[in-house]
């Protein structure tokens with residue numbers, strides 16, 4: 001095969017890795033996570049079950065789940081020095097940039113930084129799962145000159161995260177839906193951010209570096225940044241008619257509509273989006289206001305008929321987070337927080353069975369001879 005034939009833009013369909021973590025089975029319509037379908041898991045299990053599944057290779061029993069919960073609570077606090085870093089960042093810093101800086105700065109506090117053993121990497125993963133929600137909430141607050149918020153150990157993992165983001169305790173429905181969103185965002189095979197993390201880890205670089213790179217990747221609007229972009233689009237329109245008009249204008253101008261399309265699902269609906277759509281219905285019913293649902297459904301119809309495209313998870317996560325009262329610029333950091341477990345599992349797997357990523361190029365530049 002010639003080098004031209006080997007080149008596939010965007011590595012579309014290229015197998016980049018062997019993994020025992022997850023796989024998008026588009027034939028059977030399953031998101032396989034350690035052997036289980038994520039959608040089925042999301043109907044009966046919580047985020048901490050997924051954490052145990054991804055880091056310990058099996059679903060936890062009741063005692064094991066309590067143990068995970070306790071372990072995470074013990075590491076909720078983050079070093080004061082990290083708060084100091086946030087205090088020195090400009091007011092306009094986006095929460096994803098605050099998060100990236102926060103995760104990066106944690107490396108300096110790890111006294112076993114050069115230890116890549118499975119045991120230490122797993123400890124690090126649990127610590128990151130504890131720290132990241134704190135970093136998300138408090139980088140946002142401190143950069144905006146607000147007082148830091150303290151984690152509440154008496155709350156569940158998801159309820160505490162929700163509390164730190166919004167300053168209020170979630171109702172049972174809000175907690176259930178927020179936890180569901182964390183389950184759905186937790187792991188998804190080889191998106192750009194996971195690939196980034198694995199590429200970084202393949203140099204034997206550490207978990208913090210790999211996750212720092214992954215934050216940068218996930219921030220982009222073609223990836224995690226789409227959820228906040230969807231909400232700005234919905235808010236800007238404010239009504240079904242205006243939203244429809246805006247979508248038609250964007251399509252006419254050949255703009256991409258955030259929250260639609262997916263490299264792997266392509267012309268099918270992301271099954272996670274359907275779960276979030278159902279959650280949106282529940283929230284709308286409880287509020288007695290289904291404007292956002294109507295707008296989203298109108299958008300779905302237009303995108304299907306005009307482009308044959310369907311929503312991805314970000315499309316329905318955005319209005320759900322809005323109805324939960326979460327500030328828009330925190331939507332992508334929440335996605336990352338949830339994905340922390342999947343990313344850690346991938347970095348650990350890469351460290352355990354490593355070969356350096358180092359592909360080749362198809363050179364299209366010029367060649368010159370140096371003048372004598």
Ligand SMILES: CC(=O)SCCNC(=O)CCNC(=O)[C@H](O)C(C)(C)COP(=O)(O)OP(=O)(O)OC[C@H]1O[C@@H](n2cnc3c(N)ncnc32)[C@H](O)[C@@H]1OP(=O)(O)O
Pocket residue numbers: 010221222223224226255256257258259260261262263264307309312313314
């Ligand atoms: C949870 C997640 O991170 S899911 C991803 C979230 N990102 C988004 O929602 C951003 C919007 N969507 C997109 O940009 C894309 O669908 C991606 C990035 C998700 C996938 O991209 P790719 O697989 O590279 O597909 P690509 O961008 O080449 O699109 C293929 C065709 O569909 C069109 N298309 C794809 N997505 C969209 C969209 N959202 N709006 C309009 N047109 C689109 C492209 O313009 C292209 O059309 P063309 O062949 O006429 O040029």
Ligand SMILES: O=C([O-])CC(=O)C(=O)O
Pocket residue numbers: 185187188190191192223262263264312313
């Ligand atoms: O799989 C992808 O390319 C993007 C995505 O949906 C995710 O990361 O959840």
